[in-house]
Amino acid sequence: MANVFAYVETRGGEGRKAGLEAVSAARLLADQTGGGEVHALVAGAPGIAGQSARLAEVGADVVLVVEHAALAHYNPEAIAATVAARITSGGYRAAVFSATSQGKDLSPRVAAKLRAPLAPDAVALAVDGDAIVVRHPMYTGKIIGSLKITASPALLSIRLGAIPVTPNAKAGRMEQVQPATDPAAARVKVTQVVEGNTGKVDLGEAPVIVAGGRGLKSADNFKLVEQLADSFGNAAVGATRAVTDEGWRPHSEQIGQTGRVVSPELYVAVGISGAIQHLAGMRTSKTIVAINKDKEAPIFKVADYGIVGDVFEVVPALAEAVKQAKANG
Amino acid sequence: MKIAVCIKRVPVMEVKFAIGKDGASVDETGLKYDVNDFDLWAVEAALQLNEKNAPGEVTVVSLGPDAAAEQLRKALSMGADRAVLLKADKQPPDGLAVAEALAAELRGGNYDVIFFGKKAIDSDAQTVGPMVAELLDLPCVTSVFKLDIAGGKGTAQRALEGATETVEFPLPAVITVDEGLNKERLPSLKGIMAAKKKPMETKPAQIGTAGVTMAKMELPPERGAGRIVGQGAAAVPELVKLLQTEAKVI
Ligand SMILES: Cc1cc2nc3c(=O)[nH]c(=O)nc-3n(C[C@H](O)[C@H](O)[C@H](O)COP(=O)(O)OP(=O)(O)OC[C@H]3O[C@@H](n4cnc5c(N)ncnc54)[C@H](O)[C@@H]3O)c2cc1C
Numbered sequence: 384m385a386n387v388f389a390y391v392e393t394r395g396g397e398g399r400k401a402g403l404e405a406v407s408a409a410r411l412l413a414d415q416t417g418g419g420e421v422h423a424l425v426a427g428a429p430g431i432a433g434q435s436a437r438l439a440e441v442g443a444d445v446v447l448v449v450e451h452a453a454l455a456h457y458n459p460e461a462i463a464a465t466v467a468a469r470i471t472s473g474g475y476r477a478a479v480f481s482a483t484s485q486g487k488d489l490s491p492r493v494a495a496k497l498r499a500p501l502a503p504d505a506v507a508l509a510v511d512g513d514a515i516v517v518r519h520p521m522y523t524g525k526i527i528g529s530l531k532i533t534a535s536p537a538l539l540s541i542r543l544g545a546i547p548v549t550p551n552a553k554a555g556r557m558e559q560v561q562p563a564t565d566p567a568a569a570r571v572k573v574t575q576v577v578e579g580n581t582g583k584v585d586l587g588e589a590p591v592i593v594a595g596g597r598g599l600k601s602a603d604n605f606k607l608v609e610q611l612a613d614s615f616g617n618a619a620v621g622a623t624r625a626v627t628d629e630g631w632r633p634h635s636e637q638i639g640q641t642g643r644v645v646s647p648e649l650y651v652a653v654g655i656s657g658a659i660q661h662l663a664g665m666r667t668s669k670t671i672v673a674i675n676k677d678k679e680a681p682i683f684k685v686a687d688y689g690i691v692g693d694v695f696e697v698v699p700a701l702a703e704a705v706k707q708a709k710a711n712g
Numbered sequence: 713m714k715i716a717v718c719i720k721r722v723p724v725m726e727v728k729f730a731i732g733k734d735g736a737s738v739d740e741t742g743l744k745y746d747v748n749d750f751d752l753w754a755v756e757a758a759l760q761l762n763e764k765n766a767p768g769e770v771t772v773v774s775l776g777p778d779a780a781a782e783q784l785r786k787a788l789s790m791g792a793d794r795a796v797l798l799k800a801d802k803q804p805p806d807g808l809a810v811a812e813a814l815a816a817e818l819r820g821g822n823y824d825v826i827f828f829g830k831k832a833i834d835s836d837a838q839t840v841g842p843m844v845a846e847l848l849d850l851p852c853v854t855s856v857f858k859l860d861i862a863g864g865k866g867t868a869q870r871a872l873e874g875a876t877e878t879v880e881f882p883l884p885a886v887i888t889v890d891e892g893l894n895k896e897r898l899p900s901l902k903g904i905m906a907a908k909k910k911p912m913e914t915k916p917a918q919i920g921t922a923g924v925t926m927a928k929m930e931l932p933p934e935r936g937a938g939r940i941v942g943q944g945a946a947a948v949p950e951l952v953k954l955l956q957t958e959a960k961v962i
């Protein structure tokens with residue numbers, strides 16, 4: 384019976400959904416490998432211990448708290464050193480990270496420090512005898528690989544939204560952990576974090592995404608996309624590379640081969656042709672809707688529902704109808 | 713300045729892939745190859761940095777089969793000065809094993825900056841850059857879309873989910889490059905001619921032991937083509953109904 388480690392991502396003193404998903408994934412692995420404990424590590428400025436209760440609710444037996452003034456922002460070097468030291472001393476079977484900007488920065492550093500195998504960006508996990516097997520989309524989503532790790536500790540990072548957060552209350556015994564290196568002496572320093580689109584859901588977490596393409600014709604016209612997103616209430620705005628190249632929207636909203644990879648419940652593609660590099664970022668969405676004036680546009684080949692028409696006519700009508708449906712539903 | 717860039721030979725993705733006979737590899741028949749997208753931006757970043765800090769030298773390194781010489785040649789024709797091919801016919805699906813081979817080559821090279829792509833579009837792993845940094849004990853900033861290096865230190869910006877992070881670091885350092893940092897230059901005819909005479913060294917790759925193996929590769933289920941609900945705004949009520957009753961997403 385082996386314990387499993389989870390790294391809980393925080394930003395600005397707050398836990399993030401990604402962190403809860405990491406704990407849930409660790410719980411799953413612990414339960415499938417004989418019912419060991421889940422140890423969740425959370426790091427931040429003094430006060431971050433306040434996140435513990437929430438971690439216990441989703442399955443953390445032990446919450447490892449690392450508090451230091453110089454951990455107010457993500458501190459890659461000090462956190463990697465501390466996490467690596469803890470994984471070594473804890474003798475874990477596996478360590479779970481989030482496949483987010485932070486987790487993808489941290490997990491390879493830890494893997495290299497420990498000379499431990501890392502399976503990145505998992506969309507599903509399974510225990511197969513004495514091995515851990517993760518499914519990982521590769522080749523711009525055109526191939527799904529099953530990566531297998533037999534050794535301990537097995538490191539893995541899980542894609543946002545891949546593992547549901549499930550209530551599973553555990554003790555959440557708190558334990559203070561000292562940073563393994565002085566966070567204030569780190570060579571790499573995060574000096575500023577600027578929140579964009581405050582109050583809006585992130586693309587990786589949004590259940591609905593409304594994405595706009597060159598068919599919108601200008602930055603200004605993106606207000607139609609925003610209005611449609613608002614009508615859903617919980618939608619994020621995405622864009623194609625044609626749009627980010629034009630500077631109509633920031634690159635952080637680009638979806639595709641070289642942008643974000645997303646998999647929402649509903650993806651609405653507005654004035655998007657459906658180039659293969661764009662499909663690479665959204666083809667695993669549960670339901671896809673496309674609005675395009677060209678009935679031959681390739682986006683219709685992957686869309687569940689299509690409307691052939693002018694975005695300037697269809698999108699405002701759709702926004703209104705969705706608002707109505709929400710109000711009545 | 714001495715700058716290194718690690719570039720990977722990857723298949724051109726505009727094809728229908730097939731799985732190899734062993735069920736755990738890609739059938740390479742008929743595939744075309746190019747330099748990984750992000751690595752082209754990494755090469756461009758290196759060239760620009762070198763131009764600002766001349767005289768200097770840009771070394772490109774690739775681990776791959778003999779044919780990866782084509783990708784190194786492309787980087788040379790863009791303006792890199794010399795190339796190293798770490799020869800390996802097969803690459804394990806383990807970023808750490810690859811990182812160890814690259815680190816063995818880069819160690820002792822006295823590079824001021826080592827650039828990587830944010831990710832290789834075939835492995836889609838996003839692990840090799842920071843692993844090499846760790847193996848060489850160098851400061852590292854990943855997924856950089858804005859970069860400013862001067863006077864032995866640098867400032868970079870990277871995208872988080874819904875936010876932007878500003879990071880400061882000293883040189884020497886490892887940087888992994890995201891889209892948006894630059895647009896890569898096309899090799900000029902003169903560059904292509906010059907590249908033929910630039911040095912390219914080939915040596916066996918010292919790949920580490922792989923702790924991650926590929927148990928299986930599969931093609932994702934095809935998305936069945938859906939239906940056109942209708943034309944223009946008149947189709948909106950029907951679409952909303954389908955989203956409510958069939959897809960159940962409203
Ligand atoms: C290496 C590489 C990486 C790439 N990475 C990405 C990536 O990550 N993400 C990405 O998106 N792209 C990426 N691309 C670019 C991709 O190939 C396409 O060029 C891009 O996705 C096209 O964007 P678009 O659909 O907005 O524009 P277009 O292809 O120009 O399509 C616009 C669509 O709008 C429709 N339209 C026009 N007017 C109207 C109207 N009034 N009403 C309704 N419909 C209208 C048109 O019929 C057309 O289908 C990459 C390309 C390369 C080479």
Ligand SMILES: Nc1ncnc2c1ncn2[C@@H]1O[C@H](COP(=O)(O)O)[C@@H](O)[C@H]1O
Nearest residue numbers: 718719775828829831832837838839840
């Ligand atoms: N075989 C290779 N040869 C040279 N560089 C590589 C190789 N594999 C990965 N890299 C570098 O590491 C980056 C990240 O790759 P990955 O971690 O596989 O997504 C790439 O963009 C390259 O810069």
